[in-house]
Amino acid sequence: MNKPNEDFKSVVDKNLTIKVVGLGGAGCNVLRHLATTTLSSHFQLIAADTDARAIAQFSQGLALGQKMTRGLGTGGDPEVGRAAAMAQAEDLKILCGGTDIIFLVGGLGGGLATGAIGLMAQAAKDAGALVLAIVTLPFDFEGVRRQRQAQQGLQQLKPIADAVICLPNQGFGELFDQNASIVEVFERSNQLIAQNIFAIWRLAAQPGLIKLDFADLCSVTRGRHTESSSATVEAEGEDRSETVVEKLFSHPFLRDEKLLRESEAVLVSFAAGSDLTMKEVNGVMERINSACANAHIVFGVAVDEQLGNKMSVTLIVSRRGKLVEHSADEEPLSRFGGVDEKEEPAEDHRASRFSPPAPMISDEKKEKLFKQKSRPRSRKKIMMQQGQLPLEIISRGRFEKSEPTIHQGEDLDVPTYLRKNVALN
Amino acid sequence: MFESSNIIVGLEIGTSKVCAVVGEFNENGVLNIVGVGQARSRGVRKGEVVDAVAVEEDVRNAIVEAEEMSNAEIRSVYLGVTGGHLRGLNNRGVHPVVSADREIVEEDVQDVVKNAKAINLPTGNTCIHTVRQKFLVDGQDGIVNPVGMFGSRLEVDVHVVHGNFNRLQNPIRVVKGLQIAVEEIVFTGLSSSLAILTKEQKELGALTIDIGGGTTDYVVYADGIVKHTGVLAVGGDHISNDLGYGLKVPLSRAEQLKLQHGSAIVDEGITGQQIELSNEFGLPGKTVDLENLRCIMSARVEEIFQLVEDDLAQHDLLDYIRSGVFICGGGARIPHIQTAATKVFQLPTQLGKANSIAGLKSALDQPEFAAAIGLVKFGSMQQKRSTGGLLRKIFSR
Numbered sequence: 001m002n003k004p005n006e007d008f009k010s011v012v013d014k015n016l017t018i019k020v021v022g023l024g025g026a027g028c029n030v031l032r033h034l035a036t037t038t039l040s041s042h043f044q045l046i047a048a049d050t051d052a053r054a055i056a057q058f059s060q061g062l063a064l065g066q067k068m069t070r071g072l073g074t075g076g077d078p079e080v081g082r083a084a085a086m087a088q089a090e091d092l093k094i095l096c097g098g099t100d101i102i103f104l105v106g107g108l109g110g111g112l113a114t115g116a117i118g119l120m121a122q123a124a125k126d127a128g129a130l131v132l133a134i135v136t137l138p139f140d141f142e143g144v145r146r147q148r149q150a151q152q153g154l155q156q157l158k159p160i161a162d163a164v165i166c167l168p169n170q171g172f173g174e175l176f177d178q179n180a181s182i183v184e185v186f187e188r189s190n191q192l193i194a195q196n197i198f199a200i201w202r203l204a205a206q207p208g209l210i211k212l213d214f215a216d217l218c219s220v221t222r223g224r225h226t227e228s229s230s231a232t233v234e235a236e237g238e239d240r241s242e243t244v245v246e247k248l249f250s251h252p253f254l255r256d257e258k259l260l261r262e263s264e265a266v267l268v269s270f271a272a273g274s275d276l277t278m279k280e281v282n283g284v285m286e287r288i289n290s291a292c293a294n295a296h297i298v299f300g301v302a303v304d305e306q307l308g309n310k311m312s313v314t315l316i317v318s319r320r321g322k323l324v325e326h327s328a329d330e331e332p333l334s335r336f337g338g339v340d341e342k343e344e345p346a347e348d349h350r351a352s353r354f355s356p357p358a359p360m361i362s363d364e365k366k367e368k369l370f371k372q373k374s375r376p377r378s379r380k381k382i383m384m385q386q387g388q389l390p391l392e393i394i395s396r397g398r399f400e401k402s403e404p405t406i407h408q409g410e411d412l413d414v415p416t417y418l419r420k421n422v423a424l425n
Numbered sequence: 426m427f428e429s430s431n432i433i434v435g436l437e438i439g440t441s442k443v444c445a446v447v448g449e450f451n452e453n454g455v456l457n458i459v460g461v462g463q464a465r466s467r468g469v470r471k472g473e474v475v476d477a478v479a480v481e482e483d484v485r486n487a488i489v490e491a492e493e494m495s496n497a498e499i500r501s502v503y504l505g506v507t508g509g510h511l512r513g514l515n516n517r518g519v520h521p522v523v524s525a526d527r528e529i530v531e532e533d534v535q536d537v538v539k540n541a542k543a544i545n546l547p548t549g550n551t552c553i554h555t556v557r558q559k560f561l562v563d564g565q566d567g568i569v570n571p572v573g574m575f576g577s578r579l580e581v582d583v584h585v586v587h588g589n590f591n592r593l594q595n596p597i598r599v600v601k602g603l604q605i606a607v608e609e610i611v612f613t614g615l616s617s618s619l620a621i622l623t624k625e626q627k628e629l630g631a632l633t634i635d636i637g638g639g640t641t642d643y644v645v646y647a648d649g650i651v652k653h654t655g656v657l658a659v660g661g662d663h664i665s666n667d668l669g670y671g672l673k674v675p676l677s678r679a680e681q682l683k684l685q686h687g688s689a690i691v692d693e694g695i696t697g698q699q700i701e702l703s704n705e706f707g708l709p710g711k712t713v714d715l716e717n718l719r720c721i722m723s724a725r726v727e728e729i730f731q732l733v734e735d736d737l738a739q740h741d742l743l744d745y746i747r748s749g750v751f752i753c754g755g756g757a758r759i760p761h762i763q764t765a766a767t768k769v770f771q772l773p774t775q776l777g778k779a780n781s782i783a784g785l786k787s788a789l790d791q792p793e794f795a796a797a798i799g800l801v802k803f804g805s806m807q808q809k810r811s812t813g814g815l816l817r818k819i820f821s822r
Binding site: 399402 | 470509658659662667669671676714716717721728
């Protein structure tokens with residue numbers, strides 16, 4: 001090994017503190033999964049939830065909003081989650097202190113993760129850590145409301161976290177046949193998140209054939225506020241590199257060619273037994289390089305004897321500032337979420353709505369006009385999106401017409417549990 | 426006609442019910458309750474009249490029922506009043522004793538009380554009660570009756586309950602419309618405490634909380650005198666409304682759920698329990714989570730107590746309440762309400778029993794009737810005072 005690498009190693013040994021914070025129910029589930037793996041000793045696992053029972057299972061836990069929810073859940077209300085985290089801002093700060101990388105893990109759409117992840121990320125960022133969030137988006141069947149909440153949570157998170165890896169549960173159900181049990185699907189979801197964490201950790205901290213350091217990782221992620229999608233595939237046998245590539249490109253999260261083409265940064269993490277050959281790595285990387293022509297590719301290769309003759313490749317693809325289209329299933333999501341419009345359909349739209357230009361206009365002018373028109377159009381499109389009303393109209397029921405009972409600025413006619421944020425299940 | 430002059434009637438026009446209680450002095454001069462009439466109230470919100478026509482009808486029904494039961498004709502009533510506009514405050518009046526020998530006479534006492542009453546009430550407000558607390562003669566504290574004492578400066582501490590004049594007139598007008606005279610209006614919180622508390626409890630210091638349908642009235646006694654009164658325009662109606670909103674059921678159903686499944690605390694072991702509601706055909710229609718129901722209800726009950734506690738803490742009265750908290754009114758029917766109150770006040774709590782009146786049938790000894798029974802007691806005290814004065818006048822001749 002050459003000198004810089006040795007230098008780096010000492011840095012790793014001394015300093016690289018990695019914390020994995022599981023927010024809410026889904027986050028805690030992932031932590032539980034992580035705890036069962038052999039690699040878990042490299043991370044500090046911290047559970048943060050409003051549900052006291054869930055916390056009790058972990059050695060390190062932060063119980064949020066105990067007063068507010070009395071140790072129960074948030075009831076799927078992000079406001080409650082946010083308020084709980086806000087009330088304990090100091091604790092969050094302490095939790096995040098002295099860390100190099102913080103993974104925030106949670107399922108968006110529910111109460112705590114959706115509401116608190118933004119604050120958590122801010123706290124971690126303020127503490128100087130690299131903030132990587134790995135979040136799942138709800139299944140389609142969980143309803144529009146949760147989807148919307150999830151999108152709002154994502155919006156809050158994106159500008160703060162250094163990178164957000166977004167895994168839509170729905171796309172993920174596709175990995176299985178229809179009859180897969182729900183336990184299996186969730187188990188697999190946890191596994192995928194765990195793999196992502198391991199992949200990043202492997203890149204940065206594990207001795208490998210081709211190593212990259214923490215600074216490299218930072219250069220790809222820090223301050224970019226990207227939204228990423230990721231996939232992990234495994235293969236074994238003689239032509240495993242071929243199989244891996246095939247699997248990668250047909251993976252539901254990466255299937256969209258455009259995603260890879262427009263990706264800005266790609267992280268590739270190889271892991272295999274000691275029999276991994278340069279040719280295999282080369283073959284896979286060649287394919288990835290050609291698919292992601294414009295991307296800054298960061299890759300690392302790690303040897304892990306436990307894998308045997310299996311080869312595992314994790315690909316994390318980032319694209320800045322746009323909602324990554326993970327799969328066809330995601331379409332309704334972006335529509336409800338009112339985030340960024342998909343580009344492809346928008347173009348189709350444009351073509352159909354515009355009457356063809358008059359024949360006498362030259363191509364040059366046509367283009368000019370088109371540009372002129374397209375700008376206000378896109379603004380109009382945003383205006384047409386129906387936003388969520390900020391006000392929750394609370395009925396005063398039977399006291400609708402009577403004089404309100406105002407006591408120290410509080411309207412006592414409004415149900416107490418609403419004013420005190422008592423979460424109902 | 427002789428009979429009717431001998432009876433005392435307390436009429437309470439509450440948010441959930443109108444209640445008339447008839448009391449009678451028996452041959453030994455002891456007050457007996459001889460009749461009760463009640464009717465569902467439809468024209469009252471938060472303790473105040475909002476539909477005079479409906480109230481008139483309800484009052485008539487209650488009075489008729491009470492007349493039938495007591496076999497007497499009701500001509501005048503002591504009327505209970507409440508509402509969020511009522512306020513209690515303590516005031517001190519001063520009067521210089523001008524007589525040559527500096528002996529305090531009855532006239533001086535009346536003058537000093539009159540001075541104490543002369544406070545700057547908000548415009549439109551009128552005084553309902555002026556309760557004497559204690560007298561001071563030349564700065565000497567704690568004098569109960571200064572008549573016959575010597576001094577140059579007489580002072581009196583009074584507790585004044587005042588409220589908006591026009592709003593107080595509404596129930597009076599309704600009752601007068603039925604050709605029934607109103608002897609006096611009485612703050613229901615005060616009348617409840619009269620019915621519930623014994624002399625010893627008043628001496629020790631007690632807090633009575635009357636949780637009605639629309640208002641929660643509370644009175645603090647300490648050292649035998651009224652120290653503080655207050656009204657919160659929050660009551661059982663609010664609980665029903667919260668339940669209706671939180672469980673998404675109609676108000677009538679919420680009311681029913683409150684009565685059947687309500688509790689002031691969320692006890693363990695009810696997690697996940699469901700209540701099946703039947704629809705109008707008697708078929709199962711909707712399920713309601715029992716834990717949610719209790720959560721909503723306990724939040725409101727706890728808040729009511731907390732608001733009372735905050736108010737008392739502000740007036741530094743909590744340390745004076747040594748015999749405990751007494752709860753009456755319909756709210757006292759909520760299971761475990763004592764536990765909830767004990768949790769907030771950190772004081773022993775019990776349900777108020779109208780035990781200060783003799784010969785009360787157990788059927789009448791319900792927490793809801795405390796205010797109306799107290800009105801009768803108030804009336805009897807007023808009459809005793811006036812007849813006592815009359816007798817004294819006769820004998821002194």
